[in-house]
Amino acid sequence: MTATNTLEDPRVASALDRMFRRAEQDEAIRGRIRAARPQGSAPLGPQEQADANAEVYMPISAQGGRLLYNLIRATRPATVVEFGTSYGVSTLYLAAAVRDNGTGRVISTELSATKAAAARRTFAETGLDDLVTVLEGDARDTLAAVAGSADFVLLDGWKDLCLPVLRLLEPRLAPGTLVVADDVYLESLAPYLDYVRDPRNGYQSVTFPVEDGMEISCRL
Known part of the structure; x- marks a missing residue:
């Protein structure tokens, strides 16, 4: 019997290749965004950051x-919850796995209307749109309105919001649920890491050394 791997579907592989190539421009675009902001400007809020970075792909690594x-x-998992769709690179990996499992769904969240629309087009082009729901808006609001359990969680949105989103989802995490956060080497993720690495908060956590590091935490 031939094993199924949706990541090898030409539509999925082509979409991932295209987005990874476009993401190679991220650093130049970020530099242009920084240069356009006056020195001493007040920090941007989540929506302002999302709008300012609408051209930036911010993808997870291929290994990740x-x-x-x-x-x-x-x-x-029956329900995969993703915080931070961006252009949908990580979502394609999640949805491909759900497709090959033959069961489950992906609920993803995105603040940028531009990115949410582009991601939805990509999911339709790759034939995975029936498995993915993109909730547009602040995850602290959109995920609060979603009923049911969260059986696998990926946190890859704004790093300072990862802990609030996790705390929001905690009542829906059964023992054994995996929670994954990307970019462990970013200083802005430190409060989240302090939380999941403290056993008093109910997690067994380990850092997986892939690209910028992923924190894999098991709900106890």
Whole structure:
């Protein structure tokens, strides 16, 4: 019997290749955004950051994506919750795994209307749109309105919001649920890491050294 791997579907592989290539321009675009802001400007809020970075792909790494695919194939979650769709790179890995499991769904969240619309087009082009729901808006609001359990969680939106989003989802996390956060080396993720690495908060956490690092935490 031939094993199914949706990541090898030409539509999915082509979309990932296209977005990874476009993401190579991210640093130049970020530099242009920084240069356009007056010195001493007040920090941007989440929506302002999302709007300012509407051209920036911010993708998970290819290795990180394959790790997520494997974790979901192994755990077979009914509902995968993603904080931070961006242009949908990580979502494709999540949805491909759900497709190959033959069960489940992906609920993703995105503040940027531009990115949400582009991601939806990509999901339709790759034939995975029936598995993915993109909630547009602040995840602290949109996810609060979603009923049911969160059986696998990826936190890859604004790093200072990862802990509030996790706390929002905690009542819906059964023992054994995996929570993954990307970019562990960013200073802005430190409050989240302090929380999940403290056993008193109910997690067993380990850093996986892939690209910018992923924190994999098991709800106890």
